[in-house]
Amino acid sequence: MRISKLFIDRQVVDLPLTQSIQARLDVPAMIVQSARQVHEMVASTPDPVQSGKEILYLSRNQGAFFKRCPGTRHYTCCDYRILHIGTFCYMDCAYCILQTYFHPPVLEYFVNHEDLIAELDTVFAQKSIFRIGTGEFTDSLIWTLWTDVAKLLVDRFAAQEHAVLELKTKTTAIEQLQNLNHNRKTVAAWSLNTPKIIHSEERGTATISARIDAAARCEKWGYPLAFHFDPLIIYDGCERAYIRVIETLFSRLSAENMVWISLGTLRFPPPVKAVIQKRFPDSKIGYAEFVSGSDGKLRYFKPLRIHLYRKIIACIREHAPDVIVYLCMEDDEVWQKTLGFTPADVGGLSHMLDMSAAKHCHLNLDAIPESATTRTAGGLDFTATGGKRQGREVPQSLRVKPGAQHPVGKTQSKS
């Protein structure tokens, strides 16, 4: 990571956080009148995407910090909420859709934290179950190099009992998470991939063993964990390679402490393909055969996605029959053929994940009718649990019902 210059919006020059970041970063700084000045400078360089990773722009978030994740109505989405602390990333993944999402993309951090805190207080006052992440438009932990944002958020979430914070990363920047009284309201999460993909497509990210080491340290510090195999990338030998990653994961970490594991195959809007070809000339990932999905994104053909998901899910189930696995941006057919149920069978994907968060993070379920927290499907019991109801612990767990055979196991043994 090489931040070579700091741009400071004139509106935030005097904020203490601006001054603190400036002192910690120690690079030349320039005060700008507006975002346009920064965007024009970045856009005028030969590789604006790369340039946008090498400067840091401090500004005021003019919109909302708390947002709905921009899912799509065409695929099952999980009703995730975003805490929009900043944009873009100094790491460099070939498939990263942020390369074309912003025009041009710029590493930008919002320093008006008084507004962020006020919005969070309003969210917490609703006493609804929320899963909130900072890792949709950026990596959650890169900002800990220059700010105390992880500590700020972990402390805030620890003091309430309805929402969980997910910090999703490809770094090992976990130092700030140590010695915090997190009250299990923060989930430490990693995106995982095979060593080959990390080496060739995820420049500047931590190795797979370093990510798992960092997760093990967080587990030791009492944090619940989550993992995202996303994007799964198809290449010769990929199935064996993903299985090795899964085996390593479960040899180091406790399945009982995993809130969820998501799976999603490679997908991107068409303009990203040209960016990959230009910026990652050795990359092969853009040359696979793709189909255009209902949301306009390019994806592998459905039978290929289903085949890979089945292999991976079967391996996860061997090691962790109870862990919640979900698919990112897939339709009911893919769910049924890989997991053996559809989200509707368990009250919706959002409900399924809320219940897992309730169990692992000890959320207060008073606001949810008891009848809505009991569901079974596909041999799995999605009863909510381990959370709290009217002050008492709810004893059941998300578990495979005794004697039930998971449908993926059945599917695999037939083929």
Ligand code: SF4
């Ligand atoms: S780590 Fe995430 S945000 Fe950063 S470049 Fe890779 S995909 Fe994009």
